[in-house]
Amino acid sequence: MASQIKSLATLAYIDEQLDELKDEYGELPDKVRSQEAKVVKLKFMIEETSRLLVDIKAFCSTAKVTLMELKEREEMLAKKQFLVRNNKEFDAVTNEIKFAREEHERLSDRLRTEGLKEENLTKILAEQVSQFETAKIELDYLEQQIKQLSSEQDKTLKDLFKKRDMILSSLNSNPRTHYNRIRVFHSDVVAKIKRDSCSGCYSSLPKQQIVEIRNNFEEVLFYCENCGRMLIGEESFVDESNFDENIKLIKSTK
Ligand SMILES: [Zn+2]
Numbered sequence: 001m002a003s004q005i006k007s008l009a010t011l012a013y014i015d016e017q018l019d020e021l022k023d024e025y026g027e028l029p030d031k032v033r034s035q036e037a038k039v040v041k042l043k044f045m046i047e048e049t050s051r052l053l054v055d056i057k058a059f060c061s062t063a064k065v066t067l068m069e070l071k072e073r074e075e076m077l078a079k080k081q082f083l084v085r086n087n088k089e090f091d092a093v094t095n096e097i098k099f100a101r102e103e104h105e106r107l108s109d110r111l112r113t114e115g116l117k118e119e120n121l122t123k124i125l126a127e128q129v130s131q132f133e134t135a136k137i138e139l140d141y142l143e144q145q146i147k148q149l150s151s152e153q154d155k156t157l158k159d160l161f162k163k164r165d166m167i168l169s170s171l172n173s174n175p176r177t178h179y180n181r182i183r184v185f186h187s188d189v190v191a192k193i194k195r196d197s198c199s200g201c202y203s204s205l206p207k208q209q210i211v212e213i214r215n216n217f218e219e220v221l222f223y224c225e226n227c228g229r230m231l232i233g234e235e236s237f238v239d240e241s242n243f244d245e246n247i248k249l250i251k252s253t254k
Contacts, residue, residue, distance in 0.1 A: 004175050004219050008230060009238040010246045011167045011179065012190035014160050019187050021153050021160075028146055035139045042132040049125045056118045063111045070104040163247055170250055178221060182228060191229040192237040201227035 077097045084090045168176065182189045191200030193210055203226035213222050214233045222231040238246050 003236070004172060005216065005232050005236050006238070006246055007167050007170050007250055008175055008179060009190050009232055009236050010243065010250060011164065011171070012188060012230075013238040013243055014164050014167070015183065016188060017160055018157070018164075021157060024153070025146070025149060028142065028149070032139070032142045032146060035135065035142055039132065039135045039139055042128060042135055046125065046128045046132060049121055049128060053118065053121050053125065056114050056121065060111060060114055060118065063107055063114070067104060067107055067111070070100050070107070074100045074104070166247075167250060175221060178230070182223075182230060186227065186229055189230055190232055190237070191224060191227070192232055192234045194234065198224040198227060198229065198231060200224060200229040203227070205231070 074097055077093055077100065081090065081093050081097070084093060171179075179189055186200065188200060191198045193199070193205060193213060196207075196210060197204045201224060203224065205224070209222065209231075212220070213231055216222070216233065223229065224231050
């Protein structure tokens with residue numbers, strides 16, 4: 001069985017490395033998410049504008065036919081006016097002509113307004129399509145960046161996770177539970193004694209505790225009373241310089 005303290009210190013070093021790798025992504029995932037939302041929103045706007053345009057075009061083509069019909073009706077009524085037999089009929093036909101003319105005028109006005117609307121919407125649609133295409137290119141670029149970063153990190157991550165699993169299986173359940181609990185509050189779970197203080201929070205440690213930690217042959221877990229990190233002697237602390245050596249040791253004594 002490898003030293004539990006050494007395993008914990010090695011685990012802490014691995015987790016710090018993993019945190020740093022995660023930091024490399026920085027704001028990139030957030031940027032991708034908001035860019036995705038932008039693309040979806042623009043797509044929705046394009047659909048909305050297109051739908052309005054279809055409606056307007058349908059209205060315009062129907063209106064053009066109706067205008068022709070109204071014109072024909074007016075001409076027909078004008079001819080009918082000559083054939084009336086009395087004043088009452090004359091007035092009735094005159095009213096019908098008036099009505100057809102007014103209807104023609106009203107519809108012509110509306111057609112002009114809708115025509116302007118169509119023109120504006122066509123411009124808006126072109127602008128939206130161009131914004132959508134730009135946003136899509138930006139999204140592709142961001143996704144490409146993430147992909148590249150993750151493939152670069154892939155090998156390192158795999159290696160670290162493999163070592164992490166190996167250490168976890170070498171740990172007793174009690175230290176593992178304590179480690180995970182502290183990890184909720186501190187990214188660096190393990191602190192060492194440095195100038196008689198906790199290297200995590202810099203609060204000074206009781207002399208008695210320092211002595212106990214330095215002569216910790218029973219592998220008791222000590223905690224900093226101030227910050228709650230696990231405290232270990234400097235000689236057990238793991239960093240870049242002794243990481244590989246510790247991994248070998250844990251592997252061989254497992
Ligand atoms: Zn502390």
